[in-house]
Amino acid sequence: MAKFVKKSGKDTPGISTASLPDIIFMLLFFFMVTTTMRESTLLVKISPPEATEVQKLEKKSLVSFIYIGPPQDKKLGTESQIQLNSSFAKVSDIAEFIERERAAHDEQDRAFLTTSLKIDKDTKMGIVTDVKQELRKVGAFKINYSTLKAARKK
Amino acid sequence: MADIAFLLLIFFLVTTTMDVDSGIARMLPPPPPPGVDPPPIKERNILKVLINSKDMLLVEGKPAAVSDLREMTKAFFLNPANDKDLSEKKVKNVPLLGEIPVSKGVISLKNDRGTSYKMYVSVQNELAAAVHELRDDFAKKHFGKKFNELNEQQSKAVKKAVPMAISEAEPENIEGN
Numbered sequence: 135m136a137k138f139v140k141k142s143g144k145d146t147p148g149i150s151t152a153s154l155p156d157i158i159f160m161l162l163f164f165f166m167v168t169t170t171m172r173e174s175t176l177l178v179k180i181s182p183p184e185a186t187e188v189q190k191l192e193k194k195s196l197v198s199f200i201y202i203g204p205p206q207d208k209k210l211g212t213e214s215q216i217q218l219n220s221s222f223a224k225v226s227d228i229a230e231f232i233e234r235e236r237a238a239h240d241e242q243d244r245a246f247l248t249t250s251l252k253i254d255k256d257t258k259m260g261i262v263t264d265v266k267q268e269l270r271k272v273g274a275f276k277i278n279y280s281t282l283k284a285a286r287k288k
Numbered sequence: 289m290a291d292i293a294f295l296l297l298i299f300f301l302v303t304t305t306m307d308v309d310s311g312i313a314r315m316l317p318p319p320p321p322p323g324v325d326p327p328p329i330k331e332r333n334i335l336k337v338l339i340n341s342k343d344m345l346l347v348e349g350k351p352a353a354v355s356d357l358r359e360m361t362k363a364f365f366l367n368p369a370n371d372k373d374l375s376e377k378k379v380k381n382v383p384l385l386g387e388i389p390v391s392k393g394v395i396s397l398k399n400d401r402g403t404s405y406k407m408y409v410s411v412q413n414e415l416a417a418a419v420h421e422l423r424d425d426f427a428k429k430h431f432g433k434k435f436n437e438l439n440e441q442q443s444k445a446v447k448k449a450v451p452m453a454i455s456e457a458e459p460e461n462i463e464g465n
Contacts (some may be wrong), residue, residue: 144450153414155290158290158293158297159293162297162300165297165304169303183406183410185343185409186314186413187413188311189310189312189313190309191311248313248461254405255406258401258405259400259402259403259404260401262352262408263401269316271319273318274316275315275318276313276316277315278309278312278313279314279412281311281413283310
């Protein structure tokens, strides 16, 4: 019993803040490493469809994005448009876009270049088919339909 | 010091976007060489999947729901009773597995220009899921493991034994809009 009395008589020591900067730095480095800056602002609205059989996109640096969706600006209509880099584009601009993307990479990396198609789920397939035909023509065969991962139902 | 760290921390907290890019990976076929007809495929070896502009599905000439597509695809490739309307099998020599029957089936996917992308992706997803399940079953039977857990050689063998053959038709207007 005497032991307990002795303990309760003492003040609880305050939490040491000496390690606080370490924790903050740890968090800081974590966010610095994981952060990916979005290079282009989206001009089109994209809510991707859901799918269960998804694969992760590997090697972000080897991926080029094509966005297709209705414009954010309502004045430009509701028809789906193509966005390459940070401006609207036509189907015929894709060949040049892919060429530029190829020129920016090493010879040995070119075979692994992937085109990720970020497409709004309410887009009609007509424009998507046109884009796919154009990609076939320029030889960018590796594509990835960007989707959200849905839970697999059994 | 801690102030600067805090400032930077908050900056990165705000700018960070945690979106993991994921999606369904596909290979586009190279454009057909001019003047060469595609190789003929027997009628029974093709599973025809059509989607119209109203997002309705037609499988082998009969209306179907997306939820049925997976089972239909699996039945088409497996064909355990050697049904005359389902895919043929050809005995092939696959490394690690030896002589095994491999399905000659091809899925032919055709969509209208008015089909919504959502529908297209869900059909692609069901087809991929069907092949994935077939590969899982096959891997379990022959290697006692799931397809994802196989080593590189084994997964190559399984891929050869259970090929994913999806052919997309050259685009055309089915309904004229």
